[in-house]
Amino acid sequence: MKKWLSPWLKIDSRALGIYRILIGWVCTLDIIRRWNYIDVFYSNHGINMASDSKAFNVFYYIGNNSIETHIIFLIGILFSLALMIGYKTKLSHLISAAIIISIHSQAIAVGNSGDLFLNSMLIWTLFLPLGKSFSLDAIIKSLRESRELKVEDLNNRKYGINKPIQIFSIAYLAILLQISAIYFLSALNRIDSASWKQGIAFYKMHQLDGFITYFGYYIRDYINYPISKIFTYSTLYLEYSVPFLLLFPFYKHILRLIAIIPLTIFHLMIRLSMHVGLFSYVMIATFPLLIDKKIINYLKIKIVNKYNNRFNLFYDSDCGFCHYSVRIIKRLDVFNRIIFCDGNSEVKKPKEF
Numbered sequence: 161m162k163k164w165l166s167p168w169l170k171i172d173s174r175a176l177g178i179y180r181i182l183i184g185w186v187c188t189l190d191i192i193r194r195w196n197y198i199d200v201f202y203s204n205h206g207i208n209m210a211s212d213s214k215a216f217n218v219f220y221y222i223g224n225n226s227i228e229t230h231i232i233f234l235i236g237i238l239f240s241l242a243l244m245i246g247y248k249t250k251l252s253h254l255i256s257a258a259i260i261i262s263i264h265s266q267a268i269a270v271g272n273s274g275d276l277f278l279n280s281m282l283i284w285t286l287f288l289p290l291g292k293s294f295s296l297d298a299i300i301k302s303l304r305e306s307r308e309l310k311v312e313d314l315n316n317r318k319y320g321i322n323k324p325i326q327i328f329s330i331a332y333l334a335i336l337l338q339i340s341a342i343y344f345l346s347a348l349n350r351i352d353s354a355s356w357k358q359g360i361a362f363y364k365m366h367q368l369d370g371f372i373t374y375f376g377y378y379i380r381d382y383i384n385y386p387i388s389k390i391f392t393y394s395t396l397y398l399e400y401s402v403p404f405l406l407l408f409p410f411y412k413h414i415l416r417l418i419a420i421i422p423l424t425i426f427h428l429m430i431r432l433s434m435h436v437g438l439f440s441y442v443m444i445a446t447f448p449l450l451i452d453k454k455i456i457n458y459l460k461i462k463i464v465n466k467y468n469n470r471f472n473l474f475y476d477s478d479c480g481f482c483h484y485s486v487r488i489i490k491r492l493d494v495f496n497r498i499i500f501c502d503g504n505s506e507v508k509k510p511k512e513f
Contacts, residue, residue: 167409168333172453174324176285177246177294182445183281184244187256190278190438191236194263201267203229218262232259246295253290257282274439280338281446287331298322299491303484311477314490314500322491326453335449340403343423347399356396359389366433376433398422406450413452420447464495474510477502 200206202219203226222228236259242252260282264275291297302322308314355361366372366380405419424444431440473489476482486500501507 167412169328170326171332173292174456175448175451176290178448180290181244184240186441186445187240187260191233198229199226217265219266246291246297249291249297272437274437274442278442284331284335288329293324302491311500311502317496336406340406343399343402347396359392362391363388371434413454416450420450471498472501473498474501
């Protein structure tokens with residue numbers, strides 16, 4: 161049963177690690193960009209924009225005067241950075257999610273769909289072990305469990321490294337369905353729109369002076385009807401295809417990669433042309449969750465084969481601090497390009513060693 165369900169329930173811990181780094185950065189950026197508006201939108205000294213909803217909000221319990229609100233924002237930044245580097249990952253994730261969701265609900269009138277999607281992803285991924293790979297937690301765990309005592313241990317790559325694992329979780333299926341629903345329902349919502357039917361939606365998007373960027377201003381004079389038609393219909397077809405590309409159980413590593421590339425280009429184009437908050441960044445940050453282990457292994461092999469230089473790293477093996485330092489370096493050397501050496505190693509020494 162596990163084998164049959166694996167296309168929808170299995171994810172590589174390295175994909176989770178990449179996602180954690182990106183989503184931690186997005187959370188940090190989301191809080192920092194609101195810092196100058198704390199007293200305007202988020203504290204009780206400004207405009208009351210909070211929703212009447214009884215949903216969880218830390219401001220209801222802690223308070224929202226200026227000092228308290230600034231402290232909550234600062235805590236959010238610190239724990240978002242901790243999430244990004246993977247320190248106390250689960251705790252950092254939980255606190256970051258609570259503060260991000262509270263900030264969004266505190267000024268719901270200035271939010272957008274990117275905020276709602278970020279909230280959803282922070283909740284779904286709480287049920288996944290984001291700190292298994294590429295994290296400070298993983299390094300600390302490896303240092304405790306595997307204590308290399310000599311140079312030979314350092315050069316034994318099977319010794320002291322937390323290897324990537326495959327995680328099975330129903331939360332991953334929920335994420336696939338969430339992403340699929342966003343794109344499919346977005347396309348379905350436009351089915352009766354005259355602009356989308358006629359193929360002029362792309363053109364009209366670049367006429368929104370309140371949202372358009374400098375780059376959007378530059379290119380809009382070159383957007384004629386054929387170009388607008390191509391981009392408008394391409395967007396619809398891409399969004400309609402997402403559920404198939406993400407949920408089809410066979411050749412999933414290829415189909416999901418096919419989804420990732422055009423979707424990333426699509427959101428980068430939106431970001432270049434329009435001011436839409438962090439919407440594009442949030443969407444792109446979730447795409448590593450769609451990367452299959454076969455793709456990650458393939459890319460790693462390609463990089464190793466292309467950049468196959470090996471380096472000798474000499475250190476004082478009698479120095480406890482030096483030995484501990486190279487143990488950390490070993491765990492950061494994901495492409496295994498470093499050979500650890502001391503004064504007794506039978507390798508060519510640097511001049512005046």
